[in-house]
Amino acid sequence: MASENANPYKTVDATPVKSFFVHMLTRDIRLEDAILDLLDNCVDGILRPKGAVQRPRGLHPYNGFWAEIKFDGTSFSIADNCGGIPWDLHKYAFRMGRDPSRPPDEPGTVGVYGIGMKRAIFKLGTECLITTKNGDDAYEVDVPAGWMQNETDWSFPAMPAKRPMKHDGTTIVVGALHPWISERFHEETEEFGARLERMIATHYAAIINKGFEVSVNKVSVKPRPIKLLFTENARKKKQTDGIKPFMFRTKTDGVEVFLAVGFTRPIPSLDEVENEQSEKRYSSEDAGWTIVCNDRVVVYCDRTELTGWGEANVPRYHTQFIAISGIVEFSGEASKLPTTTTKRDVDASSALYLQVKNKMREGMRIFTDYTNKWKTRADESKKQMVAGTPLSFEEIKVQATKLDFTASKTSVPPGGQYKPVLPVPKKLESHNRRISFVKTKEEVQTVGEHLLGEADADPSTVGEACFDAFLKEAR
Amino acid sequence: MKAPPYHLRPNKAVDRLTLIDAIRRVARADELRRYTYYGMGGPYLEDFRLIYELFPEIKLVCIEKDPDVFKRQRFHLPCRTHRLRLEKTQLSSFLANYEARNEKGIFWLDYTKLTFAQIAEYMELLGKVGANSLIKITLRCNPPDYQEKEPSQQQTKLDAFNRKFEALLPSPLSALPIQLKNFANLIQDMLRISAQKALPSVAPLTFLPISSFFYADTTGMFTLTGIVCRKEDLAKFRRLFRTWQFANLDWKPPAEINLPNLSTKERLHLQRHLPRRKSAGKILRRSLGYLIDKTESETELQLQQYADFHRYFPYFIKAVP
Numbered sequence A: 001m002a003s004e005n006a007n008p009y010k011t012v013d014a015t016p017v018k019s020f021f022v023h024m025l026t027r028d029i030r031l032e033d034a035i036l037d038l039l040d041n042c043v044d045g046i047l048r049p050k051g052a053v054q055r056p057r058g059l060h061p062y063n064g065f066w067a068e069i070k071f072d073g074t075s076f077s078i079a080d081n082c083g084g085i086p087w088d089l090h091k092y093a094f095r096m097g098r099d100p101s102r103p104p105d106e107p108g109t110v111g112v113y114g115i116g117m118k119r120a121i122f123k124l125g126t127e128c129l130i131t132t133k134n135g136d137d138a139y140e141v142d143v144p145a146g147w148m149q150n151e152t153d154w155s156f157p158a159m160p161a162k163r164p165m166k167h168d169g170t171t172i173v174v175g176a177l178h179p180w181i182s183e184r185f186h187e188e189t190e191e192f193g194a195r196l197e198r199m200i201a202t203h204y205a206a207i208i209n210k211g212f213e214v215s216v217n218k219v220s221v222k223p224r225p226i227k228l229l230f231t232e233n234a235r236k237k238k239q240t241d242g243i244k245p246f247m248f249r250t251k252t253d254g255v256e257v258f259l260a261v262g263f264t265r266p267i268p269s270l271d272e273v274e275n276e277q278s279e280k281r282y283s284s285e286d287a288g289w290t291i292v293c294n295d296r297v298v299v300y301c302d303r304t305e306l307t308g309w310g311e312a313n314v315p316r317y318h319t320q321f322i323a324i325s326g327i328v329e330f331s332g333e334a335s336k337l338p339t340t341t342t343k344r345d346v347d348a349s350s351a352l353y354l355q356v357k358n359k360m361r362e363g364m365r366i367f368t369d370y371t372n373k374w375k376t377r378a379d380e381s382k383k384q385m386v387a388g389t390p391l392s393f394e395e396i397k398v399q400a401t402k403l404d405f406t407a408s409k410t411s412v413p414p415g416g417q418y419k420p421v422l423p424v425p426k427k428l429e430s431h432n433r434r435i436s437f438v439k440t441k442e443e444v445q446t447v448g449e450h451l452l453g454e455a456d457a458d459p460s461t462v463g464e465a466c467f468d469a470f471l472k473e474a475r
Numbered sequence B: 001m002k003a004p005p006y007h008l009r010p011n012k013a014v015d016r017l018t019l020i021d022a023i024r025r026v027a028r029a030d031e032l033r034r035y036t037y038y039g040m041g042g043p044y045l046e047d048f049r050l051i052y053e054l055f056p057e058i059k060l061v062c063i064e065k066d067p068d069v070f071k072r073q074r075f076h077l078p079c080r081t082h083r084l085r086l087e088k089t090q091l092s093s094f095l096a097n098y099e100a101r102n103e104k105g106i107f108w109l110d111y112t113k114l115t116f117a118q119i120a121e122y123m124e125l126l127g128k129v130g131a132n133s134l135i136k137i138t139l140r141c142n143p144p145d146y147q148e149k150e151p152s153q154q155q156t157k158l159d160a161f162n163r164k165f166e167a168l169l170p171s172p173l174s175a176l177p178i179q180l181k182n183f184a185n186l187i188q189d190m191l192r193i194s195a196q197k198a199l200p201s202v203a204p205l206t207f208l209p210i211s212s213f214f215y216a217d218t219t220g221m222f223t224l225t226g227i228v229c230r231k232e233d234l235a236k237f238r239r240l241f242r243t244w245q246f247a248n249l250d251w252k253p254p255a256e257i258n259l260p261n262l263s264t265k266e267r268l269h270l271q272r273h274l275p276r277r278k279s280a281g282k283i284l285r286r287s288l289g290y291l292i293d294k295t296e297s298e299t300e301l302q303l304q305q306y307a308d309f310h311r312y313f314p315y316f317i318k319a320v321p
Helices: A017-030 A030-050 A089-095 A115-123 A180-188 A189-203 A205-209 A270-279 A351-386 A393-400 A441-452 A459-474 B011-027 B045-055 B068-077 B092-098 B117-125 B151-164 B180-198 B231-242 B266-271 B280-288 B295-311
Strands: A066-072 A076-080 A125-134 A136-141 A159-160 A169-179 A213-216 A227-230 A245-254 A256-263 A288-293 A297-300 A324-331 A387-394 A407-409 A413-417 B035-039 B057-062 B083-087 B104-110 B133-140 B205-217 B219-230 B255-256
Touching: A017 A115, A017 A297, A030 A066, A030 A076, A030 A115, A030 A169, A030 A189, A089 A136, A115 A125, A115 A169, A169 A180, A180 A189, A189 A205, A189 A297, A205 A297, A227 A256, A227 A393, A227 B231, A245 A351, A245 A393, A256 A351, A256 A393, A270 A351, A270 B104, A324 A351, A387 A393, A441 A459, B011 B045, B011 B104, B011 B133, B011 B205, B011 B219, B011 B231, B011 B255, B035 B045, B045 B057, B045 B104, B057 B068, B068 B083, B092 B117, B092 B205, B104 B231, B117 B133, B117 B180, B180 B205, B180 B219, B205 B231, B219 B231, B255 B295, B266 B280, B266 B295
Parallel strands: A066 A213, A288 A324, B035 B057, B035 B104, B057 B083, B104 B133, B205 B255
Antiparallel strands: A066 A076, A076 A169, A125 A136, A125 A169, A136 A159, A227 A387, A245 A256, A245 A413, A256 A324, A288 A297, A407 A413, B133 B219, B205 B219
8 A cells, every 4th residue: 555655646637528518518408498598698687787676577677678589500699688798797607607606696587507608509509709798898708619629728718899789788699500500590490490489489478578579580579478267256146256267376485486277268078179189289289387487487388297287186188178277486586496407497306396386286176177077068168268368477466466365274385375166067957868979970971961951060069950850750 | 162073173283284294303313113103082083094194104002081982983093903002091091001111202192171180191291201202282271261250250260270280380370361372371381390390400301392382273272392302412303393484492482373264266376375485464465355354464464374374274175975
């Protein structure tokens, strides 16, 4: 054994290898999500200079702010007027990972790990120019050709901006796109553009509704918020609240939680469920749970166990439940939110999320139960639904202030909830009997044409007409 | 109104003949005996008859699910069954079991409706065919199907359309197109996105559109034809079709087929002045010496259509048995 003085094993090298950041971290994220990371930075930029007490409030706090995304086979760019990167922040903003000495961010931001912008750039290409202006600071940072191959150089050259921007903001231009990215942008321009537009329209619906403007290849993105049906107070007349969402709110450790689950549209009839499955439509897309962290969607319309489907007493998702949708929002300090490093997923092991998930299941049960009770009488159910107004999440929160919330005794952390009493079908009278049978489409069309003069008549109408005709004859 | 019989629709007949033209061009790049034509035929197997008569080396397979139409097809066989195989099955089942192996296909998905399932079949097919296959899809493109008088019902139709085709739309529609031309543009955009989904940039094969048309023999229809080829062969196929009168190699707006009603005597008279590169409508109008529509410009538009498609315009002859 070597003596202490002659120890040849003094240290081992643990410095990071660049390819880990450039090639490995980028595998954990989809291209669309990497671009949304850049958009997150734009919004964080709006929140940054306003100070801790000035989180944007009011109906349109993001009015006047915009981000423009452009891509083609040779380059990708994102430009914004969201405040730019103050020179004081340069020692944090461009590092790989978050420096623990960095001052805490303002509420409402979502950046936690200090990796989003760099990861997105490396995902896209090998050269980049970042131009930014914040007040008197106007500079550009270059990721030059060959930087990613140089294992010893961990700095990016910075210099005064050659073409200073007119407004406070940042422009990121990525050139030398990876060949597979370039091919995708070139050969799938329309498909990728539509996919990105859809993701921004759904994931940024709340922020765009609050005034933020986003464009993709010069086409402005219109928000597509999920809306839940809400009928006015029906309880005065009947022993039901009509169709309203289940709502729950709580606050714990600086994080505010609000959830609402309900119906987006009338429940489908059994025939519609069957058609839906045979037609292979994608119209289930707005069914399921959406999880929002500081206005940004991290999970969109999930229909798996991640959000409670198929767990405890909640049935597995089925086309029958196509009308059920829920939104749960977490707001507060970014590091306490139940999201992952990609910010496009929920941390399923987060204690906060697991507690809230109990309430998500509780709410969902009310609507799966309603669907099961009414599925054979979808037409009657539809009449209850058409009286409802589709309300966005923000509008539901406003309505919530007018409703009587009761203390939720079972929830941890404690909170308040609104549990609607949904309509219940009157029991079938004892002398009524339900008849159902299956016939081929062609046979139904033939009988429909023969009896009603309508080949495309609803199968249940054709069946009923048959029965009525024979009943008349029998009597 | 009852639609004219399948084999007596002049605009569709022209469209069918443009497919024949396209096959002729593909034959310059590849041997036709390697190809099999797959179609849906209809009761009279009109497209099969044409292909058999013009390209006897192409094998033929007809897919039909309706048992009576199937029997009628057997009655209308244009040739012996060792050249033409009739398959009594649904197209979706056929596609599920289809394997291209080394074969090249000419497929005509000749639908009469517009549903997501049909576009899904088109996408499935694009992902399955061999290189140098020719794919044609025809879909219903009829704006009146989506027009309602009541604004609330109109909104319901719009919402249903947006929901049904969400995955294929460039962005959600704020209104459904009222004009046939604009509806055709919309369907073409949807098929473009579908093709990019079916053959993403990482795939060795890609889809090159070669022609697209819209027409209405009472009901509006849209049709797109393209080639699935290796990326390295794209330039070759572009060259082959570049000089084709109907080429649409860059997803430009589809062309209209809207043939005028002309007597045989008028057609033979007009044909003496054709072909003509410029001002065909005006020259033909002057040659006729009278209007066939309300105004000079409308007459010229109709005669321009005749000039564009006169070689493909079928003669429907009255015969006394």
